[in-house]
Amino acid sequence: MGNTVEIRWHGRGGQGAKTACLLLADAAFSSGKQVQGFPEYGPERMGAPITAYNRICDGGAGNSVHSNIYNPDFVIVVDETLLRSVDVTSGLSEEGAIIVNSRKSPAEVREQLHGYKGKVCTVDAGTISRETLGRNIPNTPMLAAAVKVSKVIDKDRFLEDMEGSLRHKFASKPQVVEGNMRALRMSMTQLKVG
């Protein structure tokens, strides 16, 4: 619909894909956008494939559509093992891009994407989160990659907003704020585009 950017997240239950999706909606809201962020619910459990969605557009009436997203502009894959079992590029715009959490190069990942011709991006979100947060929490770096590639929000504005909300949320734990901010910045720097 017009200027709406549609994003689909693929992850496994427990990895934070839903949280990242809602955080992206939050960040886009903070920069004045009309947003939707919603997960697809079913009988999920830890480790099972899950999907979450964003619709983001400039102000005005916003987006009235309430359905899942079948022709996204961007796809974000939080767990690369899903490439074997889920058709992650289904309906994905070739003008858009897919971002995969992987150590591999975009060219290597492209081989697993059934002939997808659009942009393929990779970022090693697992290693980044272990280095910056001490644990494998890939959704934070993937969120930063999503912002950088989709350009739905100005990336400096995004980093500022995130720092503000993290400082608010973790007022008593400044080290958590710093770790998350490093994770976001590292992801934006290390992102590989192919």
Next chain:
Amino acid sequence: MKRDRMSGNEAVAFAMKQIDPDVMGAFPITPSTEIPQYYSKYIADGEVHTEFVAVESEHSAMSTCIGASAAGARAITATSSAGLAYMWELLYVAASSRLPITMAVVNRALTGPININNDHSDSMGCRDAGWIQIYAENNQEVYDNYIQAMPIAEHCRLPIMICQDGFITSHAVENIELLEDDQVRAFVGDYEPDHYLLKKGEPLAVGPYGISAYYMEIKKAQAEAMKDSRRRIYEVADAFAELSGRRYGMIEEYMMDDAEFAIVLIGSSAGTAKAAARQLRDAGVKAGVVKIRVFRPFPWEELQAALSGVKAVAVMDKSEGFSGWGGPLFAETRAAMYDVSEAHRPLMMSFVYGLGGRDVTISTFDEIYGDLARTAEAGKVENIYRHVGVRGDEEGIQG
């Protein structure tokens, strides 16, 4: 006015917090669980003064509301699906005792097979219980409807359900404009019933046996109150429009002024239908949407006015009535059109859709509008009752 973003469940809980009612009796059930969850946090944080009664079932949740409301308190609850079904017996007690309880319903399919996703079978199942029913398309509407609920219900002395679609809006974060706390409190006002159990010097019985000599008078009084509630719904909507700038009615007409083809439906999918209508208008097709906001009392006059002169109408039910020829919204909408002169009476078809969370997209609505155009061209309805998006169903709409 404050610009924010939140899920539909949080929007309802936030409205409850701004109102700060006397009693909440609730038992958790997906997808409405977050409402009592958020509300419990408000209580724990000392932000509200509500007495929260943690009960062991929805039957008891509604009983708690009935007891509290009869005593003179403002009582609320929230539920979904099987939880609402478990309240069934008490829904009638609340309505016939004329207790203005406010219930947030987060619509979810009734079990059989078990399913946690959205359809309207739960609240449609109790459409004859004597409760006012108001439905929302999005988070803003469910918030706005909730704030209007008590001024409607308490004036009419009827209980009210404020419904939204499970997960589709209850768990989706969207932009919202919130009123200030003092604006909401002034709008909703204090609850000061004329008669209640704890009123000193006025002994009263609530819910006694209604022998045949009295039962029908009681039912007629309920029916009159339901009929009259329509006027109150408009009064409250007018006052709300003054406060918020957002205007509501019994139905919402979208691109209906010169519409030749119309879709009538309830809830979140109306937004998707509107997007389909917008696209078709760009292509020169005179498509329109009628969204039912208030289902009880039924907006028959508004529907007559909106649909009169339209060539073909699809009435879409998100519940199976098992009547053998369409869902409840179809039956009542079509009945409303019986009094319209033949020249202005549209061709009408029933489409059952979205059961158990089956997704509906813009292309689904495109198909339906296409079907309406073909039906209008043929001048008669070929198949009055069909389903949408059912695999292998050649007579149905695929989209």
